[in-house]
Amino acid sequence: MALKIPDAPKVGMVSLGCPKALVDSERILTKLRSDGYALSPDYEGADVVLVNTCGFLDSAKEESLEAIGEAIAENGRVIVTGCMGNEAELIRARFPQVLAVTGAHQYEDVVHAVHEAAPPVPNAFVDLVPEGGLKLTPRHYGYVKISEGCNHSCSFCIIPSLRGKLASRRIDAVLREAEKLVAAGTKELLIISQDTSAYGVDVRHEERVWKGETIRTHMTDLARALGGLRTPQGETPWVRLHYVYPYPHVDQVIPLMADGLLTPYLDIPFQHAAPNVLRSMKRPANEAKVLERLASWRSICPDITIRSSFVVGFPGETEADFQYLLDWLDEAQLDRVGAFRFEPVEGAQANDLPNPVAPEVTEERFQRIMQKCAEISAAKLAAKIGRTMPVIIDEVGDPDEDGSVGATARSQADAPEIDGNVFLRDIDPALAPGAIIEAVIEDADEHDLFGVPA
């Protein structure tokens, strides 16, 4: 008689917030999966629902609270974790029925709470965790978090109080994780942290041995070692560095990009350009020579894409400061820009700064910066028409009436979920997500490119 395997308890997951929170969700699920839990794609089938919250902005908090409310209404058995977990009282006041509240990165506590709420089936035959862990992102790209927390104290940010001081992971552990992901089929690694350039500062750049060589816990050593990874097919995976501050040592990774070992892409959150706004924002690596640095990076690696984000309407920002920012953008010619309206975050020092900017002025500046960035982006993308470039396929479409198949892809200039796309026509229907092919660019708009396989 066949052995009846008891059903594994099922866990549902709602993951809100930034890529860093997504990495946490993946870790939690990997651990639960290895403890014998199954995942439920909907509320109905779940024995317990985990809500991984974001508490960065007030609007994100509200979204988190709504998600908790929805999970309670739909399922009733809810555990809250993530950044908002630090506000347990607020959550419990609004939703007394939540089973447990744990803070960001308290993996053991979350897992313990799940064990309490839905005990694992003893001796269940558990699914093996796939190599590389369980991922919520598609298999062909994966986030690797290299550190937690931050040593800065930007006046608009509460991350250091939520997540603590910089705590870097061991470089050999980071590289092992990256290597496993690539061996398991990941074609693109996204390196994330709060401050990638500061990696290892907290451990005085301690040395570790990796593949017989001594390497420092340092962004440049990490970049070099990541550039040495190869997929099982012998290809160099794409490796993107996010949240990089322009400290002098960033110059050392540009030649790796020029040599094709690192993706020529840097995500540098400048946030502003006017010196007095940067001062009152207390931004790190806030030096005058950024424009010269950008020019020198482009002379070494002409294809480098610089992505950044900016805040408008910061307290004290004058029209002259804002105009300075627009002029700076004209010169900097950044490839990808995200703009945000300043929003006070509960607990941030910036809330007490004098001379708040009126909401209608902030809105008007926001529209102007968006317009400026759209113009720069459109011109930069138009310049790519006619070029052939590698693209990674994210999604293959269904055949249209003539049987031709299109795909949504990205170039090296596009990070998943935050930048643009390359929409391809007439692709080989046998191509799967994660395939990297050469494409000829035929057209462009403000954000996206359109092309065909070369």
Ligand code: SF4
């Ligand atoms: S660098 Fe500034 S904005 Fe970024 S996490 Fe640290 S304090 Fe916050």
